[in-house]
Amino acid sequence: MPAIIETHDLTRRFDALTAVDHLNLSVAEGEIFGLVGPDGAGKTTTLRMLCGLMDPTEGSASVAGHDVVRDSRAVKDQIGYMAQRFGLYGDLTVQENMDFYADLFDITGAFRAELTAQLLRMTRMEPFRERQASRLSGGMKQKLALMCTLLHRPRILFLDEPTNGVDPVSRRDFWAILYQLLQEGITVFMTTSYLDEAERCNRVGLIHRGKLIRCAPPEVMKQETGAANLEGAFLKTIFALEEVKRP
Numbered sequence: 001m002p003a004i005i006e007t008h009d010l011t012r013r014f015d016a017l018t019a020v021d022h023l024n025l026s027v028a029e030g031e032i033f034g035l036v037g038p039d040g041a042g043k044t045t046t047l048r049m050l051c052g053l054m055d056p057t058e059g060s061a062s063v064a065g066h067d068v069v070r071d072s073r074a075v076k077d078q079i080g081y082m083a084q085r086f087g088l089y090g091d092l093t094v095q096e097n098m099d100f101y102a103d104l105f106d107i108t109g110a111f112r113a114e115l116t117a118q119l120l121r122m123t124r125m126e127p128f129r130e131r132q133a134s135r136l137s138g139g140m141k142q143k144l145a146l147m148c149t150l151l152h153r154p155r156i157l158f159l160d161e162p163t164n165g166v167d168p169v170s171r172r173d174f175w176a177i178l179y180q181l182l183q184e185g186i187t188v189f190m191t192t193s194y195l196d197e198a199e200r201c202n203r204v205g206l207i208h209r210g211k212l213i214r215c216a217p218p219e220v221m222k223q224e225t226g227a228a229n230l231e232g233a234f235l236k237t238i239f240a241l242e243e244v245k246r247p
């Protein structure tokens with residue numbers, strides 16, 4: 001499989017702080033890749049650079065064959081980005097929020113009606129189409145944000161902690177939707193702080209203080225560390241690193 005996302009020494013500094021430090025990774029088309037790390041590790045900053053929303057200080061990245069700095073317009077046409085705090089309009093209904101984003105992406109006519117109906121079906125949100133977004137549960141809000149992100153049929157989906165604060169049942173629903181999208185050939189690059197969720201990814205990258213400290217399929221990480229689950233593997237990897245650093 002050819003790489004659809006590639007980074008070369010991708011780096012972002014904020015004054016003295018290096019938020020993302022020489023990141024090298026590549027994601028294959030059709031893969032679901034999970035970037036995992038503690039608060040402040042550099043996950044959102046990485047995603048913003050890959051989506052062409054923030055320039056790297058050093059290094060480069062390409063997404064769908066386009067350089068994220070020189071060709072950020074072309075990148076944005078190919079991707080959907082669901083931010084950690086996605087902008088829904090609380091006083092608008094589900095349908096009105098979708099209409100707003102459809103207008104933004106210039107999606108019109110019969111195709112628009114068909115796509116909206118299909119997304120509402122897929123996410124089982126049809127019964128709530130007239131409900132104000134502010135009155136939706138956390139899980140439903142995330143599903144609405146996902147629908148808005150999918151309206152322009154992206155090839156690659158960037159999701160920043162999409163299930164944070166969502167109950168287990170809604171998380172399962174959300175994953176069912178992701179698997180369906182993967183079957184349709186979409187590539188997913190997500191960040192998550194739930195390690196049980198990261199175990200569902202094809203490959204996981206562990207990021208710590210801006211550095212990618214390990215990148216492998218979850219099973220390989222577990223085998224290497226002898227941990228029963230990814231959480232154990234993750235903690236062992238980070239502790240080993242801290243150990244080395246001590247004098």
Ligand SMILES: Nc1ncnc2c1ncn2[C@@H]1O[C@H](COP(=O)(O)OP(=O)(O)OP(=O)(O)O)[C@@H](O)[C@H]1O
Pocket residue numbers: 014017019037038039040041042043044045046084
């Ligand atoms: N615009 C900014 N200006 C200055 N510092 C920033 C900026 N954006 C991020 N940072 C810093 O860069 C580091 C990485 O932040 P980032 O948001 O990428 O982390 P994260 O892994 O997404 O964390 P979280 O899990 O809390 O969302 C943090 O120390 C943060 O304070």
Ligand SMILES: [Mg+2]
Pocket residue numbers: 043044045084160
């Ligand atoms: Mg973040």
